[in-house]
Amino acid sequence: MDGERNLAELKVGDEAVIGRINTTDDKILKKLMALGVLPGMKLVLLQKFPSYVIKVGNTRIAADDSIARSIVVVKK
Amino acid sequence: MSCCHQEKKGGLFKNLLRRNRGDSEASEKQVSKKKMVLVGTPNVGKSVIFNRLTGVYATVSNYPGTTVEVFRGTCRIGEEVFEVVDTPGMYSFMTITEEERVTRRLLFSEKPDIILHVVDAKNLERMLPMTLQLIEAGLPVMLVVNMMDEAQQIGREIDIAKLEQLLGIPVVGTAAAINKGMDLLKKRVVQYVKKRAA
Amino acid sequence: MLKSERLEYGAFKYDDRIEKAIKEIESNLKSSYNVSKRTIALLLLQEDSEIQEMVRMRESSFSQISEIVKKTKMLFTEPLYYVITVQRQKKVDEIVSKVVYTRRDSKNRLSNWLDKITVQPLTGIPILLLVLYFGLYKFVGQFGAGTLVDFIEGNIFDTYVNPWVDRMVTTYISSEPIQELLAKEYGIITLGLRYALAIILPIVGTFFLMFSIIEDSGYLPRLALLIDRVFKAIGLNGRAVIPMVLGFGCDTMATLVSRTLETRRERILATLLLSLAIPCSAQLGVVLAMLSGNTAALLIWALCVLLVFLLVGFLAARLLPGERPVFYMEVPPLRLPRLGNIIEKTLSRMQWYFLEIVPIFIIASVLIWIGRMTGIFDAIIRLAEPLMVALGLPPETAEAFLFGFFRRDYGAAGLYDMKGSLTWTQLTVASVTLTLFLPCIAQVSVMLKERGLMTTAAILAFIFPFAFLVGYVLNLILNVTGVVW
Numbered sequence: 001m002d003g004e005r006n007l008a009e010l011k012v013g014d015e016a017v018i019g020r021i022n023t024t025d026d027k028i029l030k031k032l033m034a035l036g037v038l039p040g041m042k043l044v045l046l047q048k049f050p051s052y053v054i055k056v057g058n059t060r061i062a063a064d065d066s067i068a069r070s071i072v073v074v075k076k
Numbered sequence: 077m078s079c080c081h082q083e084k085k086g087g088l089f090k091n092l093l094r095r096n097r098g099d100s101e102a103s104e105k106q107v108s109k110k111k112m113v114l115v116g117t118p119n120v121g122k123s124v125i126f127n128r129l130t131g132v133y134a135t136v137s138n139y140p141g142t143t144v145e146v147f148r149g150t151c152r153i154g155e156e157v158f159e160v161v162d163t164p165g166m167y168s169f170m171t172i173t174e175e176e177r178v179t180r181r182l183l184f185s186e187k188p189d190i191i192l193h194v195v196d197a198k199n200l201e202r203m204l205p206m207t208l209q210l211i212e213a214g215l216p217v218m219l220v221v222n223m224m225d226e227a228q229q230i231g232r233e234i235d236i237a238k239l240e241q242l243l244g245i246p247v248v249g250t251a252a253a254i255n256k257g258m259d260l261l262k263k264r265v266v267q268y269v270k271k272r273a274a
Numbered sequence: 275m276l277k278s279e280r281l282e283y284g285a286f287k288y289d290d291r292i293e294k295a296i297k298e299i300e301s302n303l304k305s306s307y308n309v310s311k312r313t314i315a316l317l318l319l320q321e322d323s324e325i326q327e328m329v330r331m332r333e334s335s336f337s338q339i340s341e342i343v344k345k346t347k348m349l350f351t352e353p354l355y356y357v358i359t360v361q362r363q364k365k366v367d368e369i370v371s372k373v374v375y376t377r378r379d380s381k382n383r384l385s386n387w388l389d390k391i392t393v394q395p396l397t398g399i400p401i402l403l404l405v406l407y408f409g410l411y412k413f414v415g416q417f418g419a420g421t422l423v424d425f426i427e428g429n430i431f432d433t434y435v436n437p438w439v440d441r442m443v444t445t446y447i448s449s450e451p452i453q454e455l456l457a458k459e460y461g462i463i464t465l466g467l468r469y470a471l472a473i474i475l476p477i478v479g480t481f482f483l484m485f486s487i488i489e490d491s492g493y494l495p496r497l498a499l500l501i502d503r504v505f506k507a508i509g510l511n512g513r514a515v516i517p518m519v520l521g522f523g524c525d526t527m528a529t530l531v532s533r534t535l536e537t538r539r540e541r542i543l544a545t546l547l548l549s550l551a552i553p554c555s556a557q558l559g560v561v562l563a564m565l566s567g568n569t570a571a572l573l574i575w576a577l578c579v580l581l582v583f584l585l586v587g588f589l590a591a592r593l594l595p596g597e598r599p600v601f602y603m604e605v606p607p608l609r610l611p612r613l614g615n616i617i618e619k620t621l622s623r624m625q626w627y628f629l630e631i632v633p634i635f636i637i638a639s640v641l642i643w644i645g646r647m648t649g650i651f652d653a654i655i656r657l658a659e660p661l662m663v664a665l666g667l668p669p670e671t672a673e674a675f676l677f678g679f680f681r682r683d684y685g686a687a688g689l690y691d692m693k694g695s696l697t698w699t700q701l702t703v704a705s706v707t708l709t710l711f712l713p714c715i716a717q718v719s720v721m722l723k724e725r726g727l728m729t730t731a732a733i734l735a736f737i738f739p740f741a742f743l744v745g746y747v748l749n750l751i752l753n754v755t756g757v758v759w
Contacts, residue, residue, distance in 0.1 A: 033359045034167035036202030051499040058198040062499035064601040119606050184308050204366040214310035231377035239373040
């Protein structure tokens with residue numbers, strides 16, 4: 001799909017729509033869903049270091065590299 | 077349900093957190109107690125509501141996941157007496173952590189008279205899936221949209237009446253930290269259990 | 275219409291494939307459940323292991339149900355719990371779009387700015403250091419462990435309580451052993467109670483107050499995300515900051531809270547590090563007071579303990595099998611803590627501390643009394659004396675170490691009493707060894723309860739020789755490099 005990339009490839013300040021969660025790890029998928037990180041939701045990348053911080057809806061979520069790489073987004 | 081419900085592990089906090097349990101039980105034996113269970117994700121003010129309802133202090137936390145025990149207290153509204161149970165945080169019926177499993181076992185086994193699902197008004201879209209699951213389960217759920225004040229501060233208005241109509245369950249808006257909406261909540265709780273008993 | 279059935283089984287439907295599966299499973303569920311069969315069916319479709327187990331026990335048709343689940347799974351490329359969650363979220367979004375109205379974003383500029391600077395490393399780390407310096411060092415270390423302890427111990431106990439108790443006891447009790455049990459140097463009142471009220475109360479109280487403020491402000495998740503990378507190196511993740519920071523107040527409480535960590539591996543690592551390298555506030559207070567006259571000694575102590583923390587964590591994480599931890603956490607907005615909440619929380623933690631920990635002080639006093647009366651103590655002290663000499667310490671410090679076995683801060687406090695007769699090198703080596711040395715009795719009992727006998731025994735078997743090894747090496751280094759005071 002064109003414009004598809006993972007969260008780690010975005011720049012700080014970028015807005016994007018979550019496309020899918022690309023992970024074979026069941027637990028990561030469930031965790032993200034529990035936090036409301038679901039396809040179709042808009043997110044803003046707030047920072048990348050030392051941890052990723054994203055804003056989904058009105059929730060800010062901190063995540064590490066492995067989680068950030070599993071979030072596939074479509075950039076707006 | 078056959079699942080053992082394991083509401084207490086550890087036990088070190090026992091003395092502290094159950095301190096007023098014994099006396100309240102003794103004095104209120106003649107009234108049949110209704111059971112009220114609070115559920116919700118961490119950080120939505122569940123413990124504050126528990127505290128406001130019961131006067132028992134449960135460790136209130138602005139850090140996800142510090143409530144590791146199931147807290148119980150007693151609450152009297154008018155002539156109704158409730159045993160109030162505060163559960164560890166729960167995001168979904170599909171459980172991941174031990175705390176969530178404890179909560180689910182409790183919900184599935186304790187036959188509550190009313191479940192208050194406490195949610196953060198700022199993050200309604202993230203919290204309502206759990207409400208839908210509670211409704212799906214046929215449990216007696218009432219939705220408490222808490223932190224209405226903080227939602228307003230970020231420019232968010234919520235049509236509580238409309239939400240109530242769409243969900244088909246009672247919905248109350250509160251700001252428990254500043255003690256707003258608590259009287260209405262209590263009133264609706266009593267109405268609810270009375271109607272349900274009838 | 276309070277109990278409307280509008281949504282219940284009605285309005286909210288998943289797609290046809292899921293609904294069909296739900297119907298089929300429902301018809302196979304014969305026993306009664308406290309929740310709807312629809313919920314049970316949905317959880318079975320999502321392959322929830324606990325529910326599967328429960329249904330397997332109750333339904334003879336479990337194999338048919340498994341067959342339905344398997345068939346339904348084949349219809350989708352994604353796992354069913356994913357499909358179900360996404361469909362449910364669609365419904366939620368539809369509801370939210372009808373009830374939520376957003377005005378212009380009128381967010382408070384100041385809180386936005388604070389939110390930002392606390393999570394970015396360039397500003398976040400200096401802020402963290404400021405929080406540590408003022409919160410821990412200035413408030414707990416200097417005000418709590420210094421000013422308050424001096425006042426309560428010096429002005430109240432030393433001047434009034436202890437002399438009065440000693441006088442009463444010598445006047446009214448003739449038996450000398452009983453006199454010693456209650457009063458004198460190691461008595462229940464003059465030592466046990468004095469330590470509890472004069473040393474522990476102010477230190478633990480100021481720590482819990484500080485911790486409650488930090489906790490309620492929403493700062494801890496920020497700390498977690500700042501430190502996640504460091505914690506990953508020691509097999510933990512950012513989430514472990516809560517037990518670790520709490521450990522600086524009370525390692526026993528922290529060990530209990532380490533239960534919130536997700537994997538067994540993380541819980542074991544946290545327990546090990548808490549019992550080895552996180553000094554509790556009582557111990558911290560005494561060590562800070564003891565070394566505060568000498569910045570170099572204080573720095574060497576802090577560096578040694580930090581190094582041990584990182585090194586042991588790093589090695590243990592490599593030795594201990596298990597999955598790598600992942601870190602994710604909700605970051606709540608920073609809030610101004612509410613005074614009422616802070617006070618209640620601090621008091622409830624102190625109440626817990628006093629109910630659970632102080633009785634152990636009393637027991638420890640009694641044990642010390644028994645040990646002294648029977649001569650067991652003298653025997654142990656004689657055995658331990660060569661160990662002290664190996665660390666470059668005078669033999670008398672053995673007593674402090676033995677008391678450190680009962681409570682870590684007992685030991686440090688015992689050392690504090692000998693401060694005048696020790697060199698800075700000796701004080702530094704002794705402080706480091708005592709900090710690493712065995713956890714207190716209360717902590718061991720929680721370790722046993724939470725982690726089990728084997729794990730606890732393994733941890734203790736490691737810590738005991740390791741603490742002395744570190745002390746030995748440190749003494750060697752200080753002597754060889756000529757950094758001797």
